[in-house]
Amino acid sequence: MESTLKLLEERGYASMTIEQVAAEAQVGKATVYRSWPNKAALVLDAVRGRLPDVPTAETGNSREEMLSVAKQALAGFFGSPEVQAMLPALVADTVRNPELRRRLREEIIEPRKARSRAVLERAISRGDLPPDTDISLVLEMWAGAMMFRSVYFEDSFDDSVLSRLVDATISSPPRLPRTGP
Amino acid sequence: MESTLKLLEERGYASMTIEQVAAEAQVGKATVYRSWPNKAALVLDAVRGRLPDVPTAETGNSREEMLSVAKQALAGFFGSPEVQAMLPALVADTVRNPELRRRLREEIIEPRKARSRAVLERAISRGDLPPDTDISLVLEMWAGAMMFRSVYFEDSFDDSVLSRLVDATISSPPRLPRTGP
Amino acid sequence: MESTLKLLEERGYASMTIEQVAAEAQVGKATVYRSWPNKAALVLDAVRGRLPDVPTAETGNSREEMLSVAKQALAGFFGSPEVQAMLPALVADTVRNPELRRRLREEIIEPRKARSRAVLERAISRGDLPPDTDISLVLEMWAGAMMFRSVYFEDSFDDSVLSRLVDATISSPPRLPRTGP
Amino acid sequence: MESTLKLLEERGYASMTIEQVAAEAQVGKATVYRSWPNKAALVLDAVRGRLPDVPTAETGNSREEMLSVAKQALAGFFGSPEVQAMLPALVADTVRNPELRRRLREEIIEPRKARSRAVLERAISRGDLPPDTDISLVLEMWAGAMMFRSVYFEDSFDDSVLSRLVDATISSPPRLPRTGP
DNA sequence: AAGTAAACGAGACGGTACGTCGTGTCTTCCG
DNA sequence: CGGAAGACACGACGTACCGTCTCGTTTACTT
Structure with a gap:
């Protein structure tokens, strides 16, 4: 559920809410909470991998x-x-x-x-x-x-x-x- | 009103609320808002000056x-x-x-x-x-x-x-x- | 805030939520909770007085x-x-x-x-x-x-x-x- | 599955959830729903028969x-x-x-x-x-x-x-x- | 006895409402 | 008349259940 990224970039971290992420992803809030304990963990998982490589x-x-x-x-x-x-x-x-x-x-x-x-x-x-x-x-x-x-x-x-x-x-x-x- | 500092150190930035600061300082919340637009500005002012000097x-x-x-x-x-x-x-x-x-x-x-x-x-x-x-x-x-x-x-x-x-x-x-x- | 009554009659007790009442009354949910501990108390207050008289x-x-x-x-x-x-x-x-x-x-x-x-x-x-x-x-x-x-x-x-x-x-x-x- | 009764008496109707009943009975929630459309029907069936007789x-x-x-x-x-x-x-x-x-x-x-x-x-x-x-x-x-x-x-x-x-x-x-x- | 279908336990899922909390604004008094 | 006190509208929080839905896994019936 990395449509977190979409909201991250269009609203910023602080203004992004877990409710929005859940809504955007057509998913129940509880489902998000089942996988990540808090916003930070969610974002960390979403962003990891999208990072520029070390050559x-x-x-x-x-x-x-x-x-x-x-x-x-x-x-x-x-x-x-x-x-x-x-x-x-x-x-x-x-x-x-x-x-x-x-x-x-x-x-x-x-x-x-x-x-x-x-x-x-x-x-x-x-x-x-x-x-x-x-x-x-x-x-x-x-x-x-x-x-x-x-x-x-x-x-x-x-x-x-x-x-x-x-x-x-x-x-x-x-x-x-x-x-x- | 730098008793912000007290709360800053005992609760941390995120857990410190402007309400607490106002209560702690025996002051109305509005009075705090009259002087600082938000928590960040308040903390910045409170901390400035308490910083270690550059020798x-x-x-x-x-x-x-x-x-x-x-x-x-x-x-x-x-x-x-x-x-x-x-x-x-x-x-x-x-x-x-x-x-x-x-x-x-x-x-x-x-x-x-x-x-x-x-x-x-x-x-x-x-x-x-x-x-x-x-x-x-x-x-x-x-x-x-x-x-x-x-x-x-x-x-x-x-x-x-x-x-x-x-x-x-x-x-x-x-x-x-x-x-x- | 007796626009509770409106929702009471159009949705019924069970389907009426405090959130709806607050929204309908253009009021914060917290304001409702400040005055009534629960839905029952709210409804009781709203209905009292609207009752048919004892002749x-x-x-x-x-x-x-x-x-x-x-x-x-x-x-x-x-x-x-x-x-x-x-x-x-x-x-x-x-x-x-x-x-x-x-x-x-x-x-x-x-x-x-x-x-x-x-x-x-x-x-x-x-x-x-x-x-x-x-x-x-x-x-x-x-x-x-x-x-x-x-x-x-x-x-x-x-x-x-x-x-x-x-x-x-x-x-x-x-x-x-x-x-x- | 009348261990509903147990929960009924120890938690009351409102605080009893179908999930609890299912768990208590070591049964899947779906199994309960297969037999009863809602809590009321379940309770009605559970209680019926336990009622005092009409002499x-x-x-x-x-x-x-x-x-x-x-x-x-x-x-x-x-x-x-x-x-x-x-x-x-x-x-x-x-x-x-x-x-x-x-x-x-x-x-x-x-x-x-x-x-x-x-x-x-x-x-x-x-x-x-x-x-x-x-x-x-x-x-x-x-x-x-x-x-x-x-x-x-x-x-x-x-x-x-x-x-x-x-x-x-x-x-x-x-x-x-x-x-x- | 093996093969198959139904029923099952478990529990994840999309939702909804909950009651609490903090924000920043606005109003009410009191000194 | 300025300020403390705190009510207020708002909206996110994290929780709890709801009723639906897949999952494998027994059962128990058919062949």
């Missing part, structure tokens, strides 16, 4: 691959209208709803992060990034910058910014803490 | 100053319980409420960013950062990474991470696009 | 007066469409709702009974009924017979039946138990 | 026989907890459901009335009641008085009241209208 194709060029990730997985993700409409609301609901936070993290964020990480690990193995690069932190920086700009400035990163961001990171990425001598 | 004191050591900014303005900001409780909800409301977004940006984000920017500009003038450093982007990366981690992992950055983040940036910050010939 | 006018002729009571207070009451539509439902609700039973008895039944009793007492004082007539029982018999026929046979008593009923009672009414020696 | 035994003493009828068929009927719990609700439903009214009348009321009528006819044939006694009206008066008191006063008639009621009737019962010259 992991190997091109031989680490910078190119990383740019690709930054562009499609991050700019494409945080910049997409659906995500802009729903993510902040979902995030806000996580404050009261730890289960939702868990699902958001495990079903949306982590898988994307894992695929992105693969690309950076490949860059390390090619020697294009130092072996002690703090991949997690790199990705959080990138994603965070995107998220920040999209949230507060309704803006997203263009190719030029992404290049400069990636290049700066390649030159000197944050390192993992030294563990041994 | 701009000059110590002579750019790295030290930048770390200080990162620690207090960013980790201290996104990690504080009040901000965690209210920011995501406020952000979610901005989707429907452009005025709120404007105020959030202009009254909270921009001023903090401006003060942080001053610190980075000082670093540039000392020669500790290249003159074409994209300060905005640096700050967005830092803030974004903090925000990201706090939102999805309920976690905040410890000193070690901040050091590594700052050091990486100092070694090779993102640059402004070349504007000249 | 107590003194004509000098006891039989005539008693017939008048029987006809208007009983046949007119149990035979009226409004009462037929609502009384059984109200009575059914009393099973779960003792407060409703109390109100139904004290606000509808007892006052009518009291006024009818006055007429019979006058007949006693005229010597047209024995002094130890069990007035309560007489009235219950009369009312009960009406109610019975209206409930199970959708029928009401015509003048002829009422005459014979009254005449039989005048000839030999049920007596009060002897109390003294 | 028609011939004792030779008309007054005694009539008292017996009044006591067991009327006081025993309207005073029994099962009947008190279900009859008003059933009656209320008849307003919307003429078929139910028909069954209630033909399967419950009429048979009892017929058996009671036999007793009164025997009294007439013995000369203890006038030949033109309006038996129907007598029974309706009696039943109605019982019903009335049970419904509005949660009370039932004791032996003394029944005696006085019967005696009054014997002295001067309501007559049938004269039909011929």
Whole structure:
């Protein structure tokens, strides 16, 4: 019952009601509640899968691959209208709803992060990034910058910014803490 | 009427109602509405000012100053319980409420960013950062990474991470696009 | 807000919903609930007062007066469409709702009974009924017979039946138990 | 499937749901609906037969026989907890459901009335009641008085009241209208 | 004895009304 | 006359049953 999506985009998350979704889908309200405990869960399920992919194709060029990730997985993700409409609301609901936070993290964020990480690990193995690069932190920086700009400035990163961001990171990425001598 | 704050922390943003605030403050609901058009505006006003300061004191050591900014303005900001409780909800409301977004940006984000920017500009003038450093982007990366981690992992950055983040940036910050010939 | 009555007659008690009443009256559902705890209370208040009167006018002729009571207070009451539509439902609700039973008895039944009793007492004082007539029982018999026929046979008593009923009672009414020696 | 009765007495008519009945009886809801169109029909069938009998035994003493009828068929009927719990609700439903009214009348009321009528006819044939006694009206008066008191006063008639009621009737019962010259 | 049809339990379904709650506006007093 | 108190219209919430409807799975009858 993903005609949730229709209402999501035409009314926005906050103005979308479960009653409307049920009506739109020609379905009893109880049926919706039988499958999802609340609006957040419903939306999360509806949106999952419609998300832009993380490109992991190997091109031989680490910078190119990383740019690709930054562009499609991050700019494409945080910049997409659906995500802009729903993510902040979902995030806000996580404050009261730890289960939702868990699902958001495990079903949306982590898988994307894992695929992105693969690309950076490949860059390390090619020697294009130092072996002690703090991949997690790199990705959080990138994603965070995107998220920040999209949230507060309704803006997203263009190719030029992404290049400069990636290049700066390649030159000197944050390192993992030294563990041994 | 900042006993809003009391309810904010003991009930959370979503469960706090304007009725409760009015009752708590021994005030008519209409009186609250006379001053603020909605809950978001009320909370924004209540919280503003209670926020951790951006330290701009000059110590002579750019790295030290930048770390200080990162620690207090960013980790201290996104990690504080009040901000965690209210920011995501406020952000979610901005989707429907452009005025709120404007105020959030202009009254909270921009001023903090401006003060942080001053610190980075000082670093540039000392020669500790290249003159074409994209300060905005640096700050967005830092803030974004903090925000990201706090939102999805309920976690905040410890000193070690901040050091590594700052050091990486100092070694090779993102640059402004070349504007000249 | 007695536009309850309108819906009562056009939909019947069971099919009338509080939501409809509220909508019809251009009023919030909560406003209805603020004034009446449930449908029964609402209907009881709406109907009270619209009921046929108990005629107590003194004509000098006891039989005539008693017939008048029987006809208007009983046949007119149990035979009226409004009462037929609502009384059984109200009575059914009393099973779960003792407060409703109390109100139904004290606000509808007892006052009518009291006024009818006055007429019979006058007949006693005229010597047209024995002094130890069990007035309560007489009235219950009369009312009960009406109610019975209206409930199970959708029928009401015509003048002829009422005459014979009254005449039989005048000839030999049920007596009060002897109390003294 | 008369474990309906169990739920009837422990929850009351209104709070008893067909789902509960089905669950209690370890039976599918559809199975219940296959046999009865609605709750009223189910309850009517469940209760029928459990009703107190109308005693028609011939004792030779008309007054005694009539008292017996009044006591067991009327006081025993309207005073029994099962009947008190279900009859008003059933009656209320008849307003919307003429078929139910028909069954209630033909399967419950009429048979009892017929058996009671036999007793009164025997009294007439013995000369203890006038030949033109309006038996129907007598029974309706009696039943109605019982019903009335049970419904509005949660009370039932004791032996003394029944005696006085019967005696009054014997002295001067309501007559049938004269039909011929 | 196997094959088939009916009846069955279980429970999901589309609906409808419930009674509660919060919103933002509007009215009523009181000090 | 300003403000507290709170009534008000509105509408979503999540719950409970309704009566209908598929599902497999017994039964019990036919062949």
